[in-house]
Amino acid sequence: MHTILRSASREVVIGHDQPFCIIGERINPTGRKIFQEQLRANDLSRIHVDVAQQLAGGAMVLDVNMGVPLADEVALMVEAVTLIQSISDVPLCIDSSVIEALEAGLSTYQGKALVNSVTAEDDRMEAILPLVKRFGAAIIALPNDEFEIPLEPERRVELTRKIIDVATNNYGIAMEDILIDPLAMPIGADTSLVVRTLDTIRMIHDEFGLNMTLGASNVSFGMPDRETIVSSFLPMAMRSGLTSAIMDARGAQLVRAMKATDLLLNRDEWGASWIASHRARQAAESA
Amino acid sequence: MHTILRSASREVVIGHDQPFCIIGERINPTGRKIFQEQLRANDLSRIHVDVAQQLAGGAMVLDVNMGVPLADEVALMVEAVTLIQSISDVPLCIDSSVIEALEAGLSTYQGKALVNSVTAEDDRMEAILPLVKRFGAAIIALPNDEFEIPLEPERRVELTRKIIDVATNNYGIAMEDILIDPLAMPIGADTSLVVRTLDTIRMIHDEFGLNMTLGASNVSFGMPDRETIVSSFLPMAMRSGLTSAIMDARGAQLVRAMKATDLLLNRDEWGASWIASHRARQAAESA
Secondary structure (H helix, E strand, O other): OOOEOOOOOEEEOOOOOOOEEEEEEEOOOOOOOOHHHHHHHOOOHHHHHHHHHHHHOOOEEEEEEOOOOOHHHHHHHHHHHHHHHHOOOOOOOEOOOOOOOOOHHHHHHOOOOOOEEEEHHHHHHHHHHHHHHOOOOEEEEEOOOOOOOOOOOHHHHHHHHHHHHHHHHHHHOHHHEEEOOOOOOOOOOOOOOHHHHHHHHHHHHHHHHEHHHHHHHHOOOOOOOOHHEEEEEHHHHHHOOOEEEEEEEOOOHHHHHHHHHHHOOOOOOOHHHHHHHHHHHHHHHHO | OEEEOOOOOOOOEOOOOOOEEOOOOOOEOOOOHHHHHHHHHHHHHHOHHHHHHHHOOOOEEEEEEEEOOOOOOOHHHHHHHHHHHHHHHOEEEEOOHHHHHHHHHHHHOOOOOOEEEOOHHHHHHHHHHHHHHHOOOOOOOHHHHHHOOOHHHHHHHHHHHHHHHHHHEEEOOOOHHEEEEOOOOOOOOOOOOOHHHHHHHHHHHHOOOOOOOOOOHHHOOOOOOHHHHHHHHHHHHHHHHOOEEEEOOOOOOOOOOHHHHHOOOOOOOOHHHHHHHHHHHHHHHOO
């Protein structure tokens, strides 16, 4: 199944026969004090650096989140989307918990965006899915609802089915425009959580064939040597059916693990991409 | 299913609920000219260094291969096994294509050894399986025969079934003493080969529940940045059912990927082993 995203001039295809899709996650003020202050002062200059770094690291889509306390998130989203589309040609993922910010971002955006995110909560689906349909976007959907973030993979599959039913039947959204986030949770909190996520990915893949994405770094939260943990998680998740991840493309080890997995899973014909990226790295190191 | 190996004083358990078992692969003259010359001159001193390095890297079992052209492999195997058991307490994997070397190694060895390896060829099984039974050893079995190294996972499963039938019915070898090598082949030769190996691992796991091992570095042969390729392969193979690998424990990135995967697959309670190895590395770096 192919999820197609577009900017004004470029198309990105997410699918099980495609190279893994990195959704660059850095354009987000969460946990970044200086960036928060800059955004409150309506200074978006830092975004130039973030966009350049994410693209240099291999991001194919950029997640844009402007959630800053005590700032006008709606206005910032409009400015950020306009700015990023003026300096890059990759599709964007409009990321907010605020409906008005999603709507403002989508009306400004040129192309077919990804929306981050909806849950199986009835009121969230009622608010967000009409926007997704109206702007012809694709949507990231999380299988939790107002009652629980389920641990059992079977329950996550049930909530996934609920979202699919509502999105396709009530709003006419195409199956291929729904990306499921199977809920990556920190191994440090409970060492059984990642197996549950991997089982969820496999079950959603086998049952629905949908594309999936998740916040890759979540699994390593609170543990030492986080990049090695995530670099070992991604190959397992990709083999189970994960087709993209929201991740910081500046993580060189992580991006290399992802490219090696593309090669191993026969998604890099003749190993051409693997060999090219090795040569580029050698050239950069000897320059 | 638990495969138990023993030295004179130590037991190692291989199983799906156990930490991954590294079989250190360096005590082998293949491709090592200086070591070959030393062994021809009956100088086994290099083995002290190899054993120390493999153990320092985390090897839990040591593979011992003394196959040197124009040397007395049988005598060397006896000397090597005696030497290694005098300087370390880990179980050994007696590795040779020469029946007499296997027999000599096994008669010298104190404990329950692993034997590397038998195939589904009738004459190999007739020669090797009686030795395995006589010395109470465990055996690595490769699902190829005199006619083919099959590419199709289904055919590898058939040959696995043949070996299991012969080993258990004709020679009374226990199921848990059979480790299957699902045949890791180079991604550089054909980018579909590793998916076949992963499928084979999954099928053998689901059908027989046996432990498995393989030569991990094979998958990266001929490609640049081999360690990243193998570090991405191992998590997928472990998730599919691989429980040990013959690998060079000096590869720090590889060993860390393996330990991270143990953590992620819930085989490292509280993450204690992961955190301890991080602290040990920090201490070594600041020393």
